[in-house]
Amino acid sequence: MAAFERYKNNCARVDWEILINGAISLYHKRNILEKDLKWLNEKGYKIVNIDLKEIDTVGLFHKKIKKACNFPEYYGENMSALSDCLRHYLEIPFESGFALVMENFDLFYEKDRMSGQEILERLNRGARERILTGERLITLIQTSNPQFCPEAIGSFELCWNRHEFANERRL
Numbered sequence: 028m029a030a031f032e033r034y035k036n037n038c039a040r041v042d043w044e045i046l047i048n049g050a051i052s053l054y055h056k057r058n059i060l061e062k063d064l065k066w067l068n069e070k071g072y073k074i075v076n077i078d079l080k081e082i083d084t085v086g087l088f089h090k091k092i093k094k095a096c097n098f099p100e101y102y103g104e105n106m107s108a109l110s111d112c113l114r115h116y117l118e119i120p121f122e123s124g125f126a127l128v129m130e131n132f133d134l135f136y137e138k139d140r141m142s143g144q145e146i147l148e149r150l151n152r153g154a155r156e157r158i159l160t161g162e163r164l165i166t167l168i169q170t171s172n173p174q175f176c177p178e179a180i181g182s183f184e185l186c187w188n189r190h191e192f193a194n195e196r197r198l
Contacts, residue, residue, distance in 0.1 A: 041066045042124060042163055048186040050154030051147060051166045055173045055197045059190045063167065064128065071123035072163075079135040085142040088135065096127070106145055113153025117164070124163030133170040136177060144178050151180045173197035 037043040041063045045052040054060040068074060075095050082088050089104035098112045119125040127150065136143035147168075154164040168185070173194070177185055191197045 040070075042070070042072075042165060044189045045165045045167075046154075046158065046163065049180070049183050050151050050158075050164060051168060051180075051185055053175065053185055053187045053191075054167055054169045055171075055175075055187075055191055057169070059188060060128070060167060060169050062190075063188065064126070067124075067126050071120055072126045073118070073120050073123070074126045074128060076128040076130065078130040080131040082135050083138050085139055085146075088142070088146065106149055109146070109149050110153060113149065113164070114156050117153075117157075119157060119162045119164060121162060124165065127164070127166045128169065129166065130169040131171060132168045133172045133175045136175075144180075147177060147185070148180050151183075 031037050031040075031043060054063075064074060077091055077095050079088065079091075082091060086104065089102075089109070092098070092109070093102045093104065096112065096117055098108075099116055102108050102112060117125060132143070147166075150164075150166045154166070157164045167188075173191075174197075179185070186192065187197070
């Protein structure tokens with residue numbers, strides 16, 4: 028089953044706007060993030076929020092995401108296990124979707140750029156694989172830095188949300 032209806036105008040949908048540019052969207056202003064989360068909640072999305080403000084190692088990240096996403100007890104707390112859980116064990120409501128919100132991601136990324144980039148790549152790949160079966164998995168990255176610009180994932184640059192796409196809208 029398709030994740031969206033083909034002949035329906037999906038442009039007003041938050042999930043469509045995120046997925047049209049990849050599976051990850053950047054947010055700076057909290058009121059805009061909250062507005063989009065409200066829309067996702069009203070549409071039945073399962074929303075899981077992880078604040079990375081106090082997370083300074085990839086090990087702590089894995090512990091936090093394991094608990095927040097209810098990964099199995101045997102979750103290996105490594106990047107391969109993250110990919111496996113995103114692909115097979117994350118419970119995604121089929122009629123709506125799953126939104127992972129990572130607040131203060133820029134703070135973690137600055138401490139461990141390589142792990143931060145790999146996490147983004149795993150989340151994006153997991154979303155791509157889930158969309159093939161009609162399941163919507165999106166990630167909303169909140170950053171305190173309006174100029175935050177992680178490396179491209181494959182050939183895709185991470186995009187800012189539809190309200191903050193221009194630099195002047197984030198400042």
